[in-house]
Amino acid sequence: NAGVMQNPRHLVRRRGQEARLRCSPMKGHSHVYWYRQLPEEGLKFMVYLQKENIIDESGMPKERFSAEFPKEGPSILRIQQVVRGDSAAYFCASSPPGTWAGNTIYFGEGSWLTVV
Amino acid sequence: GENVEQHPSTLSVQEGDSAVIKCTYSDSASNYFPWYKQELGKGPQLIIDIRSNVGEKKDQRIAVTLNKTAKHFSLHITETQPEDSAVYFCAASLSGGSYIPTFGRGTSLIVHP
Numbered sequence: 162n163a164g165v166m167q168n169p170r171h172l173v174r175r176r177g178q179e180a181r182l183r184c185s186p187m188k189g190h191s192h193v194y195w196y197r198q199l200p201e202e203g204l205k206f207m208v209y210l211q212k213e214n215i216i217d218e219s220g221m222p223k224e225r226f227s228a229e230f231p232k233e234g235p236s237i238l239r240i241q242q243v244v245r246g247d248s249a250a251y252f253c254a255s256s257p258p259g260t261w262a263g264n265t266i267y268f269g270e271g272s273w274l275t276v277v
Numbered sequence: 278g279e280n281v282e283q284h285p286s287t288l289s290v291q292e293g294d295s296a297v298i299k300c301t302y303s304d305s306a307s308n309y310f311p312w313y314k315q316e317l318g319k320g321p322q323l324i325i326d327i328r329s330n331v332g333e334k335k336d337q338r339i340a341v342t343l344n345k346t347a348k349h350f351s352l353h354i355t356e357t358q359p360e361d362s363a364v365y366f367c368a369a370s371l372s373g374g375s376y377i378p379t380f381g382r383g384t385s386l387i388v389h390p
Contacts, residue, residue, distance in 0.1 A: 165320075194377065203283075203382040204321070204366060217377060252320055264309055264376045268320040 163188065165255050165269035166235075173275045174243050182272045183235040186255030193236040194254040194266055195228060204252065210236060211258075243276045250274075279304040281369050283381025291389050296357050298384045300367035301349040307369040310343060310350050311378065315364045324365075325352070357388045 166185040174180050186193050195207040206220040210230040221228065225243075230236040240247055250273050254266040280303040290296050302310075308329035313321035327334045327341045327350065334341050338357075343350040350369075354361055364385050370378040 167320075196380075204380040206377055206379070209377050264370060264378075265311060265323060265326060266378060267323065268313070270320045 165190075165253055165267055167251075167253050167269035167272050169272060170270065171273045171275070173277060175277055176244060177242050180240040180243050180247070180274055182238040182240075182251050182253075182274070184238070184253030184255075184269060185235040186253075187257075187267055189257055190255035190267075191258045192256045192266075193230050194256075195236075195238050196252045196254065196268075198250040198252060198271075200249075207238070240274070243274070245276045248274055248276045279307060279369055279379040281367060281379050281381045283367050283384060285384060286382065287385045287387070289387045289389065290357055292357060292359060294357055296354045296361070296386055296388075298352045298365055298367070298386070299349060300351070300369075300381050301347075302369040302379075303348070304369070304371070305345075305348065306371055309370050309376075309378075310341070311368050311370075312339075312341060312352050313366045313368070313380075315366065315383075317363075321366055354386075357386075359388050359390050362386055362388045 168183050193210045196204040208221050208228045209217040225241045227239045250271045252268050252271045254268045256266045283300045311326035314324045315321040325341050327343050338355050340353045364383045366383045367381045368378040370376045
């Protein structure tokens, strides 16, 4: 029973390039969350998606960041024109549908982005 | 929105001692409180959770207590071992609907052999 799968695990980008981070939720899960973790800081919510819908993107920076969760395939967090301040660990989490599930979210192992 | 405060930020104990991490939350409507353990270079792993209809939950050496009146909850680890060394995060959320968990800033627990 595979958990939340994220790739790449490590990504190095030069300033101005684009970074694409992918997340496949646990089997049977239809809700995906993206969090960012800066060094020595906690987990900051970025965006919450269901299939083909962005439910809440209140934590997403207004520019350069976007997320999608298509009908088929993984969820993708896209960062355009990366800057050094984007260097962080990006975690994806998923949860099953329905309120009965208790809303427990399960994290992947993260994608570490380094901007040089 | 919800705000979760977590203390201490760093906790150093000797092997065999107990460790206690405390969190407070602001939204009285929150009713689900999970705890996660994050080891270096890995993702957070759920270790225990508690819902608002209970005051305490225990699983072997770890336990969580909840005081809804005071809006605080705590993680207790007894008989600590070196492998308990990690960063621990508390979170609070509202079960149901488009809930989004809000996390504390984390506690770095160091258990000295």
